[in-house]
Amino acid sequence: MHKVIAISREFGSGGRSIGHLLSVKLGIPYYDSEIVDRMIEKTGFSKEFVNEFSEDALGRTWMEAALVMRDTKGSSIQDQLWFIQKDIIKELAHNGPCVFVGRCADYILQQEPEIECISVFIHSSMDDRVERIVERYGETKESPKKRLRDKDKRRSTYYQYYTYTEWGNVHNYMLSLDSGKLGLDKCVELIANVFQ
Amino acid sequence: MHKVIAISREFGSGGRSIGHLLSVKLGIPYYDSEIVDRMIEKTGFSKEFVNEFSEDALGRTWMEAALVMRDTKGSSIQDQLWFIQKDIIKELAHNGPCVFVGRCADYILQQEPEIECISVFIHSSMDDRVERIVERYGETKESPKKRLRDKDKRRSTYYQYYTYTEWGNVHNYMLSLDSGKLGLDKCVELIANVFQ
Numbered sequence: 001m002h003k004v005i006a007i008s009r010e011f012g013s014g015g016r017s018i019g020h021l022l023s024v025k026l027g028i029p030y031y032d033s034e035i036v037d038r039m040i041e042k043t044g045f046s047k048e049f050v051n052e053f054s055e056d057a058l059g060r061t062w063m064e065a066a067l068v069m070r071d072t073k074g075s076s077i078q079d080q081l082w083f084i085q086k087d088i089i090k091e092l093a094h095n096g097p098c099v100f101v102g103r104c105a106d107y108i109l110q111q112e113p114e115i116e117c118i119s120v121f122i123h124s125s126m127d128d129r130v131e132r133i134v135e136r137y138g139e140t141k142e143s144p145k146k147r148l149r150d151k152d153k154r155r156s157t158y159y160q161y162y163t164y165t166e167w168g169n170v171h172n173y174m175l176s177l178d179s180g181k182l183g184l185d186k187c188v189e190l191i192a193n194v195f196q
Numbered sequence: 197m198h199k200v201i202a203i204s205r206e207f208g209s210g211g212r213s214i215g216h217l218l219s220v221k222l223g224i225p226y227y228d229s230e231i232v233d234r235m236i237e238k239t240g241f242s243k244e245f246v247n248e249f250s251e252d253a254l255g256r257t258w259m260e261a262a263l264v265m266r267d268t269k270g271s272s273i274q275d276q277l278w279f280i281q282k283d284i285i286k287e288l289a290h291n292g293p294c295v296f297v298g299r300c301a302d303y304i305l306q307q308e309p310e311i312e313c314i315s316v317f318i319h320s321s322m323d324d325r326v327e328r329i330v331e332r333y334g335e336t337k338e339s340p341k342k343r344l345r346d347k348d349k350r351r352s353t354y355y356q357y358y359t360y361t362e363w364g365n366v367h368n369y370m371l372s373l374d375s376g377k378l379g380l381d382k383c384v385e386l387i388a389n390v391f392q
Contacts, residue, residue, distance in 0.1 A: 123366055170319055170364055175386075176372035182390065190371075190386055194378065 003195055005099045006106035007120045008159070008167065011151035012129030012136075014179045014187075015122035019101040021188045026195060029098040031089075038088045039081065053078045082162055093117075097195075102155070106173065107163040118194050121168060121176040122187065128180030199391055201295045202302035203316045204355070204363065207347035208325030208332075210375045210383075211318035215297040217384045222391060225294040227285075234284045235277065249274045278358055289313075293391075298351070302369065303359040314390050317364060317372040318383065324376030 005022060009015020016032070023030035039050050089105050092098060093115055100109075106119035124132075130144040140147065159167035170176055175194065177187045201218060205211020212228070219226035235246050285304050288294060289311055296305075302315035320328075326340040336343065355363035366372055371390065373383045 121366060121372075125367070168366055170317060170366045170372045171321070171374075173372070174374045174377045176317075176366045176369070178367075178370045181370045186390065190389060193386060193389065194382065 001114055001116055002097050003116045003118055004093045004097060004105075004109055005118045005120065005191060005195060006109055007099065007101045007122060008104075008106055008155075008173070009101065009122040010124060010129065010168070011148050011155070012133040013122045013124040014132060014184050016101050018122060018179065018184055018187050018191070019099045021184065022191055022195075023099045025188060025192055026097070026099075028096070029092075031092055031098055031100050032102075035085060035088055035092070035103060039084055042084055042088070043081070045081075050081065053081050104159055104163055107159070107165065118175070118191065119173045120191055121170075121173040122179050123168065123176065124178055124180035197310055197312055198293050199312045199314055200289045200293060200301075200305055201314045201316065201387060201391060202305055203295065203297045203318060204300075204302055204351075204369070205297065205318040206320060206325065206364070207344050207351070208329040209318045209320040210328060210380050212297050214318060214375065214380055214383050214387070215295045217380065218387055218391075219295045221384060221388055222293070222295075224292070225288075227288055227294055227296050228298075231281060231284055231288070231299060235280055238280055238284070239277070241277075246277065249277050300355055300359055303355070303361065314371070314387065315369045316387055317366075317369040318375050319364065319372065320374055320376035 005019075007015050007019050009018075019030055019032070022028075036047060036050050039045070040047055043050070085103060086108050089100065089103065089108050090112060093100075093105075093109050093112065100106075106117060109115055109117040110119065126145060126148065129148055133147065134144055156167040159165075165172055175191065177190065179187050182190075201215075203211050203215050205214075215226055215228070218224075232243060232246055235241070236243055239246070281299060282304050285296065285299065285301050286308060289296075289301075289305050289308065296302075302313060305311055305313040306315065322341060322344065325344055329343065330340055352363040355361075361368055371387065373386065375383050378386075
């Protein structure tokens with residue numbers, strides 16, 4: 001039995017940075033683009049194509065495609081990618097302790113025997129997140145609040161579609177942390193404490 | 197500026213025990229029945245009467261009374277008790293670092309200058325909570341699940357009525373912890389880490 005950390009995060013809450021910092025602090029792998037690389041390898045699809053149907057894809061387009069673009073067995077491209085991604089996440093998690101960010105890893109790994117999944121939700125107030133994304137990604141034509149809401153909506157739609165549970169619902173996570181109030185370093189410290 | 201811990205908790209999640217343990221570990225006061233005592237002192241009401249209109253009061257009866265039993269200024273007994281309780285919580289919190297469990301203290305203290313409120317939500321799966329309440333309070337005619345749902349419903353109604361925000365919504369808390377998965381001692385350790 002070994003531990004794996006699976007982080008879900010609101011856009012702009014610094015969840016990805018927390019994942020990176022944890023990976024360095026604990027000396028365990030961090031999986032993000034690695035998963036996309038493996039999906040490309042397994043399917044032969046392009047990186048753009050895989051990303052287009054991932055958790056950050058445009059909500060409405062994603063949902064329309066998920067419901068309409070089905071093959072003769074009733075399975076959509078999204079479904080196929082979901083199953084491939086699920087297998088890759090399980091495979092990586094079984095290799096040993098590691099950190100995942102996003103991709104419903106918390107849900108996927110919760111039922112796995114031999115793995116103790118530390119599921120974490122990182123959130124932060126709208127004001128804190130606005131400050132963070134403007135500092136990180138700069139200003140765009142779209143207001144930062146709209147960008148945040150759109151991205152959260154996409155992640156939430158994706159999560160709900162495949163897990164039948166609510167993204168950000170406190171009951172789905174072992175720990176939920178307000179990164180704006182606690183600071184990224186304190187979040188890393190707390191999660192590391194549970195891991196060790 | 198000093199820190200105060202305010203714990204909200206699902207019934208049977210061990211939130212009250214966590215509050216007690218924190219108080220001992222950190223050497224700071226824990227306020228629970230102390231608040232009722234002060235309310236009795238201020239109002240002259242009986243203990244039973246104060247408890248009858250508190251957060252654990254019967255949901256429907258409480259709500260009916262809250263809406264119907266109003267004086268000429270439109271204020272119900274619940275409202276009056278709420279304002280008295282609010283003042284007592286603020287007063288105690290201003291005296292120095294301490295731990296509160298329930299009574300919307302997290303909401304009341306979040307806006308207070310000079311106080312850094314560590315707001316915590318303690319939750320646990322239905323199965324873990326059933327096990328805990330049967331062990332602690334024994335079997336009753338009512339099924340444990342019904343008892344849990346009723347009590348949570350009362351706390352949630354009370355919280356929502358006075359704070360206009362959702363009880364157990366991840367965004368209202370600095371930390372939310374699954375006490376069933378983490379264990380009470382680990383919860384105490386994590387909250388103490390944020391306090392220190």
